[in-house]
C-alpha cells in the first residue's frame with residue numbers, strides 16, 4: 326500500500342491555492358468571499374487567479390469525494406439525482422461489473438442490457454465523472470438509455486417524458502409554454518457572457534483576415550446576428566448573410582448597428598431546405614449541429630451541398646469532445662455533462678473530432694477536414710472543412 330497520502334497532497338494544494346487567493350483579495354481591496362449577501366460582485370479576476378480558482382475547485386471536489394468515501398459518496402449522489410447512478414441502477418450495471426481489477430468491457434455490458442453501445446458509453450462516461458467505475462486500458466464500463474434506445478428523432482428525449490409531450494422542445498415552448506420560451510431566450514443571452522463562450526474567441530480563433538476581399542460568410546442559424554455583427558466589425562472586407570427561421574429574422578433585422586449596415590444581411594431560411602446562397606466562401610455554423618442527431622445533421626449538410634463551390638469552407642464553432650485522459654477531471658465532467666444534456670433535451674449529442682469527420686464524410690466523401698483550432702480558455706473549438 327502506498328505511503329503517499331492523496332488526502333495530504335490535496336490538502337497542501339488547497340492550502341497553497343487559498344493562500345494565493347487570500348493575498349489577491351487583500352492586495353486588491355476586494356472583500357473576502359462570504360455568504361453575508363452584502364459584498365458587491367467582485368471584478369472579473371485575471372487569468373492566473375481564474376486558474377488558481379479552477380485548481381482549487383478541482384482539488385476540493387476530489388478531496389470531498391475521497392473524504393466522503395464510497396458509502397456517503399453514493400448517498401450524496403442519490404440525493405442529488407445523479408444521472409449516472411440512475412442509469413446504473415435502472416440497468417443493474419453494478420451487478421455486471423466484478424469488484425476486482427478484471428473489469429468488464431463496454432461490449433459485454435451492451436450485450437447484457439441490450440442498448441446501443443454509443444449511448445451506453447456516453448452515459449457511463451458521465452457516471453465516471455461522479456466516480457462510479459473507471460475506464461481502464463481497454464475501455465471498460467459504461468451506462469445508457471431507455472424508451473427509444475436507437476431513436477434519432479428530436480422528440481425522443483428525456484425532455485419529452487419529463488414534460489409529457491410528443492413535441493420537440495422549441496415547438497413545445499412556442500405552442501404550449503411561452504413563459505418558458507422567454508426564460509430560455511434569457512438563458513441564451515446570459516450564455517454569451519459565460520466564461521469561455523465569449524464571441525471574441527470566435528473572432529480571434531480563425532484566420533478570417535485570410536479570406537478574399539468581399540468574401541461572403543453565410544451564418545446558418547445565426548439567430549439575431551450578434552456573432553456576424555462582431556465579425557463584420559472586426560473584418561471590414563467581409564460580407565455576412567445571417568439565416569434563421571422567419572420569426573427570429575423578423576425580430577433581428579431591425580437591430581443592425583449602422584457601422585455594419587450593408588455588409589450584414591438577414592434572410593429567413595430553413596436549414597433543412599436547399600441552401601439558396603450559392604458559391605459563398607464560408608458557410609458558418611455556431612452551436613447548430615450539436616442540437617441534432619446524426620440523421621438530422623446529415624439533412625442539414627446535404628441541403629448545403631448544391632450551393633458549394635470547390636474550395637468552399639464549412640466553419641463549425643462547436644465543442645470537440647476530448648479524450649478523458651487528456652483533460653482534467655473537472656473539464657471531463659463538464660464535457661460529459663454537456664453531452665448528456667444534449668441527449669436529455671434534444672436527443673442529440675456532442676462529438677469528438679473523429680465523429681465530426683465521420684458525420685461530414687457520411688454526408689459526402691467530398692468534405693475534407695482542414696483543421697481543428699483550439700484556443701486556451703475557449704469552450705468551443707473551430708472545425709474547418711473544405712468542399713473538394
Ligand SMILES: C[S@@+](CC[C@H](N)C(=O)[O-])C[C@H]1O[C@@H](n2cnc3c(N)ncnc32)[C@H](O)[C@@H]1O
Pocket residue numbers: 545546547548549552568569570573594595596597610611612613616
Ligand atoms: C443554439 S442557437 C445558435 C445561435 C447562434 N448560431 C449562436 O451561436 O448564438 C440555434 C439556432 O438555430 C435556429 N434554428 C433552429 N431550427 C432552424 C431551422 N430549421 N432553420 C434555420 N435555423 C434554425 C434557432 O432559431 C437558433 O437561432
